[in-house]
Amino acid sequence: MSLNPSPEETPGLRRRFIISSIIVAGVFCILALRLWYLQILGTDYYRDLSERNRIRYVAIQAPRGAVFDRHGVLLVDNRPAFTVSALRQEVDDRKQLFANLAKLLDIDEAMLEERWQKGQSLPRYRPLPLVEDVGRQAMEMVQENSIDLPGLLIEVKPLRSYPFGDMAAHLFGYLGEVTEDELRQSEFSDYRSGEMVGKTALEKAYESRLQGDAGQKRIEVNVRGRELRQVTIRSPLPGQQVYLTIDSDLQQAAENALADNAGAIVALDVNSGEVLALVSRPTFDPAWFARGITSEEWRDLSNNPQHPMTNKALRGQYPPGSTFKMAVALAALEAGTVTPATKVYCSGSLKLSRSYEFRCWKKGGHGSVDLHKAIKESCDVWFYQVGLETGIDRISSAAKRLGLGAQTGFPFGSERSGLIPTREWKKKRFGTSWYDGETVISSIGQGFVLTTPMQLATMAAALANGGTVWRPQVVQKIVDLEGNAEWVLDPEKLNETAWSSEHLTLVRKAMEAVVNDVGGTAWRSRLDKVRFAGKTGTAQVVRRKSDEEEEESEEGEVPYQFRDHALFVSYAPAENPQIAVAVVVEHGGHGSSAAAPVAKAMYDAYFADEAKAEEVTKLISTED
Amino acid sequence: MFDRRLITNFNWAYLLLVLMICLIGIANMYSATSSWTAAVLPVHLKQFYWVGIGLAIVAIVCLFDYRHLEYFSVPLYGCNLLLLGMVLAFGKTIMGATRWIGLAGLNVQPSEIMKIVIIIALARYFSEKANLRGFSLGELVLPGLILGVPALLIMKQPDLGTALLVLCIGGTMALFAGVRRSAIIFLGMSGVAAVCGGWFLLHDYQKKRILTFLNPEQDPLGAGYHIIQSKIAVGSGGFNGLGFMKGTQSQLSFLPERHTDFAFSVFAEEWGLTGCLLLLAFYCLIVLWGLHIALRSNDRFGMYLAIGVCAMLFWHIVVNLGMVIGLLPVVGVPLPLFSYGGTSMVTTMTGIGLLLNVGMRRFMF
Secondary structure: OOOOOOHHHOHHHHHHHHHHHHHHHHHHHHHHHHHHHHHHHOHHHHHHHHHHHHEEEEEEOOOOOOEEOOOOOEEEEEEEEEEEEEOHHHOOOHHHHHHHHHHHHOOOHHHHHHHHHHHHHOOOOOOEEEEOOOHHHHHHHHHHOHHHOOOEEEEEEEEEEOOOOOOOHHHHOOEEEOOHHHHOOHHHOOOOOOOEEEOOHHHHHOHHHHOOEOEEEEEEEOOOOOEEEEEEEEOOEOOOEEEEOOOHHHHHHHHHHHOOOOEEEEEEEOOOOEEEEEEEEOOOOHHHHHHOOOHHHHHHHHHOOOOOOOOHHHHOOEOOHHHHHHHHHHHHHHHOOOOOOOOEEEOOEEEOOOOOEEEOOOOOOOEEEOHHHHHHOOOHHHHHHHHHHHOHHHHHHHHHHOOOOOOOOOOOOOOOOOEOOOHHHHHHHHOOOOOHHHHHHHOOOOOOOEEOHHHHHHHHHHHHHOOEEEOOEOEEEEEOOOOOEEEEOOOOEEEEOOOOHHHHHHHHHHHHHHHHOOOOOOHHHOOOOOOOEEEEEEEOOOOOOOHHHHHHOOHHHOOHHHOOEEEEEEEEOOOOOOEEEEEEEOOOOOHHHHHHHHHHHHHHHHHHHHHHHHHHHHHHHHHO | OOOHHHHHHOOHHHHHHHHHHHHHHHHHHHHHOOOOOOOOOOHHHHHHHHHHHHHHHHHHHHHOOHHHHHHHHHHHHHHHHHHHHHHHHHOEEEOOEEEEEEEOOEEEOHHHHHHHHHHHHHHHHHHHOOOOOOEOOHHHHHHHHHHHHHHHHHHHOOOHHHHHHHHHHHHHHHHHHOEOHHHHHHHHHHHHHHHHHHHHHOOHHHHHHHHHHHOHHHOOOOOOHHHHHHHHHHHHHOOOOOOOOOOHHHHOOOOOOOOOOOHHHHHHHHHHHHHHHHHHHHHHHHHHHHHHHHHOOOOHHHHHHHHHHHHHHHHHHHHHHHHHOOOOOOOOOOOOOOOOOHHHHHHHHHHHHHHHHHHHOOOOO
8 A cells, every 4th residue: 555665774863763763762761760759859748748638636725723712612613515616628608508507406597697797817727616505405506417517527625514503603704715906925825726714713813823824635637627636635634723712601701691782792700801702793604604705795894883893892992981980980089189088969960150050970979978989889970079189180090901992902803992082192192281170071981082892801811810800812722633733822911000909999999899799780680690790881972062961861762872881891700700791782772781691691591500510520529 | 334443443531531630620529629518419420420411422423424524614713603692682691701601501612612623623624725835824824814803702701711812722723734934923923022012911810820820829818819729739739638528628618619620629639649640641641642642643634623633732731730730820721621610521521522523534535
């Protein structure tokens, strides 16, 4: 067919074949060389890259340290919480996925979308949390329906839990996600976005001890970030355990006693300053913050006119009212302006000048009044008169030595310092000199005088223990995982005043009479099993304009925000005191009717246990 | 008509070599797709059927004397050109490219068939115009058109990879047939000019591929992803490989398109340099043996036919491997016999059928 000779016999063609073969072999050699370069010279480099592709380091959140009360009752704990998260690289049809999930868990689809958008700042391979703390049943439902929910996974994280609900919430404070700002600070260098940190109070102050050491696991993932197997794991170390000086029974009794009222209670061990109870109401549920508070919940909390987020025990500043009278009495005795026998006639008011008349709370007057009766029946006129004679600066000095007018040194919660005025202070503050009328109203704890419930409690404790102002402390000890105490409370004296024991006894006897004698302002709150001493106080919130107005207004008709604050400072037992309690009921009316019963309820609870404890110790000692 | 010599001259060893590559490919595919959820028909099994179809095609192609193709070359070429035109007019568009056309219930890719048809057409031209002094520029106008028109149509689809391959195949055949030095210089210079001019005609994704090839780390998650992941897979294979089914790059799906264009990366990761060199040797042998068949062929048409098939195999292998190991830009070219794909298998087996056809009929006079 073909007329051409065979290529094999054509020398020119033969040469071309040889050249072609050499070129082909050469090109294959280049490919082989390149393979040698990648696979032999580059093995380590590329194996490292391959490792980095498939191995992820995942932090395992450490459970925060638990919090106990002084008797070892668990107050703050952790529980496993299930979070439904999305692996974004596995989610193809987000709309469908959200629709399915929303239907399954009966939640809002828009909320899921919102979380999705919010989570876009997370690294792409990190699971994006969609629904937090879904509960075991919902978790099982998600797992059963995983075919309809491609790209979802369940993560287990420790979540703060509060066995007593909102009890002592202000003491614990709350948690929140670490913010971008915080992450930039060096003290948060160990944290990763999305982790929870203490935002207030104990959780914040002891963050470094409570936090624990996060663990880490090396996992193998596929290209979409799904975990295939665990390579290695370093378990997290839980945070240290904090034992508080709080007595949970007393705390609970205090919370119950205050009930729906706004106000604050502080109970102290008079011989060490240990805080036995600290209440501020209304309060919040810290569990809301642990799981992530919704904007609605936050709005309700911050718009509440009774300020549930404020710790009123430390940051509430109230005129002490008549609870201030012990300071005035001690100042007067010290200055010698009065003796135990000095009597003042109370006609129902004190006229300072023609236009200034200061009235006693008792319209008819108390008649002839000595110091004991003045405190017992809270005669204002006696204190007007004695205060005037003693002078504001001496009163202030005594008040300050009782722990008022300065921060008590409570370890956290940014307490306020209150205010004990002096002449110098007024000059500096207002540039005007001090008026006698101001001394008069200061003598019954009104005017410029402001105190915090914590200060009132330290004052009551100082009166009870003979003049020592202890720094109030709430952490008894901090214990590491092996049970070794890392830190133990060391009582700290802030001030020790050697009041004349005669003077002190006089004041204390009067306080005892307030509760236990007929005619005492808190007589109705006396307790059979334990004699306690106290002083009521009723602090005006606004000055009333005229007699007529007051005549007409019945207590119930005064608008809430204008009602008086009710106060009560106390300690018990009257002989050999152990515990001091200060109560402030915001807009509660009279100290005798609103505040003293609260303290009574607390002593009732506290000494019920105490009696039991004593019985137990007796039993043990007899066995010995 | 049927001669006993046809059986004795049939190159069984060559076919065995081809089959071995196919089987290695199927095993590799099994590993590459093992993480997939079980489909009705797993990919490796489908490929197994395609190999069977390929063998049938080899048998059919070998039944007829290749010399008949010389007469059919013109109508074949014409029909295929028509098909290419139809693709542009009403082909199926998948991922921005129009390459397929429905024909008798099958999805046909005329640009693939064109590779074979070009080989036949050019083989006829060069064998008729045999010229040992080399072809002048004027004599190259017709083959230039034969090659250029379909190449342009394919480029319009756009399928730059196939277009370039078609040009490479034709160019290789022309160079083998002999081109005068002046023509080479002229073509070379106009080629450079065309490349520079062509840059502006390229699609964005095509430009990106070339730029990414030059610097893959520039866009590690986007366009550079393929090259980077492939190099990681190949490189981490080392000397002995990570073992069958143990390559993390492929098993954990970091490697894209791992049963098609990047099948070799999977193989390289799991079998290492040893496996790669073996496979490379097989491929080298396929091409060199093909050249040997061409050399020993009985007539010019057969020779050019065999040369064309060798060029087709050679360029596919080189472009795919070059891409996978980061020597060439990412062009969607499968590795013949090894990558998954029916179209590629049919084209390659047709070529191999032609090669064997030429080889078994060299004593037929």
